[in-house]
Structure formats: structure tokens, C-alpha cells
Amino acid sequence: MRLPDFAAVRxxxxxxxxxxxxxxxxxxxxxxxxxxxxxxxxxxxxxRFLLDKKDIYPCLDDNTGTTNFDAHYTYHPAWAARIxxxxxxxxxxxxxxxxxxxxxxxAFVKTAFYDYRPASLKLDNLESRxxxxxxxxxxxxxxNSLSCMHTIEHVGLGRYGDPLDPGGDLKxxxxxxxxxxVKGNLLIVVPVGxxxxxxxxxRIYDPYDIVKYMAGFELKKFALVDDKxxxxxxxxxxxxxxxxxxxxxxxxxxx
Numbered sequence: 001m002r003l004p005d006f007a008a009v010r011x012x013x014x015x016x017x018x019x020x021x022x023x024x025x026x027x028x029x030x031x032x033x034x035x036x037x038x039x040x041x042x043x044x045x046x047x048r049f050l051l052d053k054k055d056i057y058p059c060l061d062d063n064t065g066t067t068n069f070d071a072h073y074t075y076h077p078a079w080a081a082r083i084x085x086x087x088x089x090x091x092x093x094x095x096x097x098x099x100x101x102x103x104x105x106x107a108f109v110k111t112a113f114y115d116y117r118p119a120s121l122k123l124d125n126l127e128s129r130x131x132x133x134x135x136x137x138x139x140x141x142x143x144n145s146l147s148c149m150h151t152i153e154h155v156g157l158g159r160y161g162d163p164l165d166p167g168g169d170l171k172x173x174x175x176x177x178x179x180x181x182v183k184g185n186l187l188i189v190v191p192v193g194x195x196x197x198x199x200x201x202x203r204i205y206d207p208y209d210i211v212k213y214m215a216g217f218e219l220k221k222f223a224l225v226d227d228k229x230x231x232x233x234x235x236x237x238x239x240x241x242x243x244x245x246x247x248x249x250x251x252x253x254x255x
Contacts, residue, residue, distance in 0.1 A: 029060040071229035072247040076149055076189045077101040079223050079233070079249050084109055087185050089145035095133055095176070097149040097189075102126060116162055132162075134171040138179040141254075146180050148172070149189035150247075153202040169203060173213045180254045186217065192224070192240045192248035207240040207248050214252050223249040 037056070044051050077100055084092050084105060093112045094102045099121065102113040106126035113121065114131030121128040131137055133148070133155055154160060156168020165171070180186045191204040198204070211219055224235035225247035232239075240248050 026060070030058070032063075033058050033060060071225045071231070072150065072191075073098055073100075075223075075225045075231045076247055076249050077104075079231075080147055080149060080187050080189070081105055083185070083187060083221075083251055084145060084147075087145050089185075092145040092147070093138075093143050095131060095136070095146070095148040096151040097147055101147075101149065102128075116160055134165075134168055134175060136175045136179050140178055141181045141184075143179050144181040144184040146176065146184065147187035148176055149187060149249075150191075152188065153190050153205070157200040157202070159200045170213065177214065177216060177254070180217075180252075182254055184254050185220075186214075186252045186254065188214075188250045188252065190248055190250075192246045193227075193243035194241075204245060205248070207237045207250075210248065210250060211237070214250075217252040217254050219250060220253050221251040225249075 041051055077098055080097075080101060081104065085108070089109065091110045091112060092105060093114070094105070096115045099113075099119055102111050103121060103123060103126065105111050106123055110125050112127040112129070113119070114129050114136075116130070116132055118130040119128050133151070152169050152172045155162065155172045156165035158164045162168070176186060176188070188210065190210065191202055192207045192210070193204050195206045195209070196204040207222075222235055222237060222240070223231065223233045224240050224243075225231050226239070227243050227246060240246050
């Protein structure tokens with residue numbers, strides 16, 4: 001069995017330590033990685049896997065007491081999936097939400113996914129096609145179960161190759177309202193809190209503005225992921241308005 005060049009490994013990690021000497025936390029993590037590498041090298045005697053210095057792939061931030069996760073992108077698809085299950089539609093149409101949502105949802109509901117940059121998803125019960133959110137290819141009042149989550153805040157900022165348009169998000173709201181069927185369900189998720197534009201990443205909305213933009217719809221339910229990452233399935237718009245970067249989850253029904 002070819003053993004790794006221990007001196008070369010030591011030299012590599014000394015280089016890491018010197019590079020990050022001013023960052024005590026990172027230096028500690030690197031030193032712990034080096035310690036684990038040395039210990040694993042002593043234990044790795046059965047020859048099943050070669051421990052080669054060229055193949056090291058340090059992951060320094062995963063040794064935590066609990067599993068870290070992105071609260072926005074973990075909670076809001078879970079929230080929406082539960083609502084779609086409650087609605088139980090024959091077809092659900094999603095516009096540009098996270099691919100994790102449509103791909104999992106299609107396991108139990110026929111799903112059509114549309115995006116400005118279509119995804120090459122190939123799963124049964126799932127369609128994936130192109131659509132421009134400011135000019136949707138659907139007839140008026142034609143969709144009874146519809147979602148657009150963590151998407152509208154980007155429209156018109158050019159981040160995803162779309163045309164620059166300060167009012168692009170308002171056009172997107174108008175299109176979603178147009179194509180949603182009477183008594184149909186529309187799930188919208190956007191960042192909420194103190195109103196702010198952070199070009200070209202996203203907009204953060206006052207949640208009361210979202211309700212105003214959605215005139216002609218009833219707000220059936222509102223959920224919030226707050227600045228601490230806590231999820232409240234029955235939250236209040238006033239609490240949402242006080243956040244810096246909350247995740248507002250709106251379930252609207254067309255009147």
C-alpha cells in the first residue's frame with residue numbers, strides 16, 4: 001500500500017495555518033482537521049481506501065451540535081407543500097420557485113414548473129418549461145392552484161438575465177393575479193421587513209404592501225420565518241414588518 005507523503009501534508013497544513021494566522025477560529029479549525037487527518041491515517045490500515053494528500057477535501061464548519069440549515073428555503077417549501085396537500089388540486093402550477101419544491105411536490109401532485117431559465121428536470125408527473133413572469137403564457141382565470149415563491153423580489157433587477165425594469169415585480173404580481181382562477185389559490189413568498197432594495201440581489205417588502213398589491217384577493221393565511229430563523233405558521237403582518245430580512249409566506253384566494 002502506498003502511504004501518503006506525511007511531510008508534504010504537514011507542509012500543506014502549515015501553509016494553511018500561516019495564511020489564516022489572524023483568524024483564530026479558522027486556524028483552530030484547520031489545526032483540528034490536521035489532527036483528525038493524522039489520527040485517521042493511523043487508523044486507516046485495512047487498505048480499502050488510499051489516503052492521498054492530493055484528494056483531501058477539507059470541510060471545516062460541519063462539526064456542530066445541531067444541523068444548520070437555510071431557514072427561508074427549508075421552511076417555505078414545507079409550508080407550501082402542506083397547503084397544496086390541503087387544496088389537493090388535479091394540477092399545481094409553480095412559477096420559478098426552488099426546484100426542491102416542484103420536484104418533491106410532483107411525487108404526489110401533477111406539477112407544471114415554469115422558469116425564465118427552464119430547468120432540465122426529468123421526473124414523472126412533472127413538466128418543466130420556459131415562462132416570463134411578466135408575460136405568462138396562460139389564459140385569464142385559468143389556474144386554480146398556483147405558486148411563485150422567493151422569486152418576485154428579483155424580477156426586473158437583471159440578476160437572472162431578465163430585462164432591467166424597476167416595476168418588473170409589479171408586472172409579475174399583475175400577471176399572477178390575472179391567470180389565477182376565481183376562488184383559485186395563489187401562494188406567494190417574498191422577503192419581508194423594513195422596505196429596502198438591495199440591487200441586484202432582491203427587494204425586501206413591507207408585508208402590508210403585498211396585501212395592497214393583491215387587491216381582489218383574500219389573504220387566507222400568513223406565515224413568517226423571522227430574523228432569528230424561527231417559523232410561525234400563523235403570524236402577524238405587524239411582526240413581519242419589523243423584520244430586517246424575514247420570509248413572508250402568503251396564501252391568497254381570488255375573490
